Amino acid sequence: MPSTTLQSSNLPLYNRSMLNNPRPSNITRRTFLGVGGAAAVASPMRAFAAASQASNSSAVKVEKGVVYGKGGSMDLHCDIYRPPPGTEKHMALIHLYGGGFRGGSIADLPDKVTPVTALGYVSIAAQYRLTGVAKFPAMLHDVKTAIRWARANATALGIDPKRVAVVGYSAGGFLALAAAGTMNRPEFEGEGGNPKVGSELAACVAFYPRTEISLEANGAAHILLPPGSDAAAHRAASPTTYVSPAFPPTILYHGLADMNIPPESSYHFLQLLREAKVPSELHTFDGVPHEFDTHPEFAQATAELTDFFLDRHVLHPRTYPPFGPGGGRGRGSTAIG
Helix, strand or coil, rough: CCCCCCCCEECCCCHHHHHHHHCCCCCCCCCCCHHHHHHHHHHHHHHHHHHHHHHHHHHEEEEEEEEEECCCEEEEEEEHHHHHHCCCCCCCEEECCCCCCCCHHHHHHHHHHHHCCCCCCCCEEEEECCCCCCCCHHHHHHHHHHHHHHHHHHHHHHHCCEEEEEEEEEEHHHHHHHHHCCCCCCHCCCCCCCCCCCCCCEEEEECCCCHHHHCCCCCHHHHCCCCCHHHHHHHHHHHHHHCCCCCCEEEEECCCCCCCCCCHHHHHHHHHHHHCCCCEEEEEECCCCHHHCCCCCCHHHHHHHHHHHHHHHCCCCCCEECCCECCCCCCCCCCCC
């Protein structure tokens, strides 16, 4: 475990001036005594839990190199991670790797995917085209193809087709949010397979995502979009454009020491979700950088937080009086702190 204690924050409303202040003074932090922190209080319990988690992780089975559709003329592959017998929740999580849209592959995902799979989810690590092959929206088309494929093959996967979610990391988080905001929009569906199946999502999980490429004049925009793309094209490619009350329940994670994609990206998105009254959470961790979940304790902690979020918003939706559905502010968002 790194020296930094896992923490979460009460979240301020986003202000564009925060881009110049990566550690806003109005963030208040509490020691996180949820999934990871509570176990630290009682070391015997923690040791038992760790042994149980290790056992479950070792029981995860992986089927590699399954073709799920077409991206242009190329086959698109996925790795299917199946949960241990007896833990099945009959829900699929489609995982999308990071890499700045220019790199990354499904081979990067096992350490991120396994902990949440061990909790009972079918995980699908899905390939998507990079910008060296095709520009946006090609990679979003591929994500939609993966969603439709999972829903079309629900019986073989052992899932409920209404229980499919996306989980994205960095650039993959951008694509996860974009997919969640553009469900069944023809211009973003592509022609990769299963055209008669919808791309509905039950939930969205985004780790340290970029959320608005229009803010990146010399960054993601010139990587993701064709040369000469104007401001309208930037807006059309930004997940922030598509936040509405129809957006599925969403949980975000961000390290407060992320120098690659500042946490304000997630703050901004949470504010939009709140305004649309979408069930949503943002968990921030003090002193940790981009891709903090490569550390096994953070991977396990975020897996359990994700599991709890999905259980109360998708698997067993419930009301917590006086808080409302899912334990949030009415049907609105919850900021854990």
